[in-house]
Amino acid sequence: MNILFVTPHMVTGGAEKMITDLSKGLLSKGHTVGIATSGGHLLEEMAEAGAKIHVNPLLAQRKPFQVFRSGLWLSRVIRKHRYQVINSHSLITTWMSKLGSTLSLQFPQKIFTMHLIENPNVFRYIRIMTRFTTDAIITVSDSNKKRLIDAGVSSQKIHVVHNGINIGKFPYIKRKQSSTLTIGIIARLIPRKGHEIFFNAISNVDKKIKGDWARVLVIGWGPLEKQLQMLCSQLQINHIVEFLGDRHDVPELLEQMDTLTLPSYYEGFPIAIMEGMSTGVTVIATAVDGIPEIIEHEKNGLLIHPGNIEELERAIERVNASYELRTQLGRAASEIVQSNFSTEKMTVNTERVFNTILKSTA
Incomplete structure (x- = not known):
């Protein structure tokens, strides 16, 4: 698989460490992995592991015109590297990924990984957003899955993959x-x-x-x-x-x-x-x-x-x-x-979700 992770930044944080470890796990299993982000010190570690690095400061922005420009830039990245799976890790990069995927004319599978939502009212927004922007949702906890279902998201669209660490x-x-x-x-x-x-x-x-x-x-x-x-x-x-x-x-x-x-x-x-x-x-x-x-x-x-x-x-x-x-x-x-909760289990479970989504649309 050719997989592109899209996230606002790659500095020290739980989600960013998870992306780093998951990327290494997928690379070790023979997949191609890219990371599109605005920057961050973790990129050096990912590059050493063999990931393709795509940096654009616009990915940390939120204004509509900047989101459009980010999507346009992502479309060129997706088209050039023929990514099959686009895995976004924030609400704003999910919109960027949808736009980039559409403009690329490659139509990769779009998966949103939800780490944390502080405002409960956002879950209803996610229901509407993901209806138009994603093929599947990965969430890191059963608690989040329940809240998504309560907000009206189809349970068939949600996959729980717990985070893991390098034991x-x-x-x-x-x-x-x-x-x-x-x-x-x-x-x-x-x-x-x-x-x-x-x-x-x-x-x-x-x-x-x-x-x-x-x-x-x-x-x-x-x-x-x-x-x-x-x-x-x-x-x-x-x-x-x-x-x-x-x-x-x-x-x-x-x-x-x-x-x-x-x-x-x-x-x-x-x-x-x-x-x-x-x-x-x-x-x-x-x-x-x-x-x-x-x-x-x-x-x-x-x-x-x-x-x-x-x-x-x-x-x-x-x-x-x-x-x-x-x-x-x-x-x-x-x-x-x-x-x-090992990185190996997280990698296997994520890989299974990616394969399932790809096969369902083949």
Whole structure:
């Protein structure tokens, strides 16, 4: 197959990491893979793996005329490289892909992969949009599939393919017992990730426990960085919090952690917690969207309600107080991820969807 992924950018993020790993998996199975995007540092890694790189800054734009120009440019890319499958990874690039496919006169199959939709009202828009722009929808969670069906999208058009990770990069490591809990959060510094909830919970625990009971690692970049640093100062926890920025050594950082948190208000099927779980980190996360499809409360992690500082505070206190609980949850977490959420499984399942769509229109 000749496959073209279309996405606004290729910087560090869950969807972008998923595209990178999926591309490598498909390339290893003998398929031709291209990526059309506005740019990003992950392109170098994809080029080294053998993917064709097509860069146009317009793919990050949203204005109608720019969408048209992007579609026109994509039509030339599709026609020149004879792509059979166009897999878009955002709403705006889905419109661009539809336009490009039509203008190319090649009529490739158009598949939209839905990672995360923050606004529930958008699901009805997706029903209308995908009726005209796509041949199939891939979604990363059963939760998203249900919401699409509730919005009126035909279940026959929807395929669930859970995200996967490179298990070899994230082997299980049994943590050593320590008097200092290393707790991390790996997420872009944006409102929906719940950093304020996390820092307030840390502050509440810090008031109860004297001394340097914890080391808090904040990994990620985003517009809230200065605001969150000021919040840590106001909460008087900046002596235990380290802002590490955007990092490319996540496996090494996870080795240092005992606990990983993700107090998001919305999520898709988050890569970060799967990477942490694979290494045996104890994960505390909100029970939103696809997360309960990975974490079973009290069995391989701890789930809390979004926006609930007190629940997160109690969960942190529990894992801080019990090395045995951390070990038990971490081992179970590693087993579930390594058995069910590998890049290999994601690649095979995606390949199956692509083949099914191609055969249905042959």
